[in-house]
Amino acid sequence: MTRPLRAAAPETTRPIRFGVHGSSRLAERIVTAIGYGREEIEFVPYDVMEPFRPLRDGRMDLMIVKYGLLEPDIVSSRPVAFDGRAVLVSASHPLARRDTVSVEDVAAYDAFTCPGDFPPYVWDKVVPPTTPGGLPIRRVHPMTTLQAMAAILTRTDAVHLSFQSLDMVVPPEIRVVPVHDLPAAPVSLAWLRDRRPSPGVAAFIFDAERGMEL
Structure with missing residues (x-):
């Protein structure tokens, strides 16, 4: 697929500081797809x-x-990518041997609570309180x-409903198993409302949104 030309923007003196959690794999895919070089981006982990x-x-x-x-x-921008759903389990977990699982099967095991200041309304989509079939998680x-x-995963039969983009960063004792009956999560870019993006950051957002249109 041919990607759009990058939007014109003045040269900047520092890379775009791009926040990621867990894995930068998804962000790297977005960066590469819209034609930016790795040296133009600084991945900043967030908690x-x-x-x-x-x-x-x-x-x-x-x-x-x-x-x-x-x-x-x-x-937030419009969606710039999608991340498939998955469940993280220990390598010895009964679900670890499957190619894919249903979220209805996942509900048989204990999951994780909403962390710290993470928005509960988003966590309800990451780890829904009930399955589509009505089973409580x-x-x-x-x-x-x-x-x-x-x-916790390695010493219990707990599960964590998460995303397929983590499959390159989990330790060897953890398996990432796709969940086939939850829709992929829309991925967007976010920035502060009262802090106008620099021309370079604005161009990156524009290119990322345009990339999803092609």
Whole structure:
């Protein structure tokens, strides 16, 4: 597929600071698809416990978000990608041996609670309180860091409903199994409402949105 030419923008003296959580794989795909070089982007990790702090503190220019945001001080782009749904389990878990699973099967195991300042209305889409078939998903384990989550997964039969983009960063003892009956999550770019994007950042947002139109 032919991608659009990059929007013209003045040269900048520093890379675009692009916020990511867990894995930069999805962000790297977006960057590559719209023709930007790796040297033009600085990936800035953010903590799921305080996802918007680096943006509000001025340590990143924009960040990846999934699903729609209702934060009054943050603006989101149109979807620029989609991330397939998956469940994270230990390598010894009964679901780990399957090629794909149903979210109805996932509901048989304990899941994770909404972490810290993460928006509960978004977490309800990441880890829904009930399945489409009406089964409750028991959100009982604390979500703090990826390392702590992996430790809980390896010592229990817990599951974490998440995204396929994590399949390159989880430790060997964790499996990422696609969930075939949950729709892929829309992925957008977000930035502060009262902080106008620089010309270079604005051009990147434009190119990312245009890329989804082709």
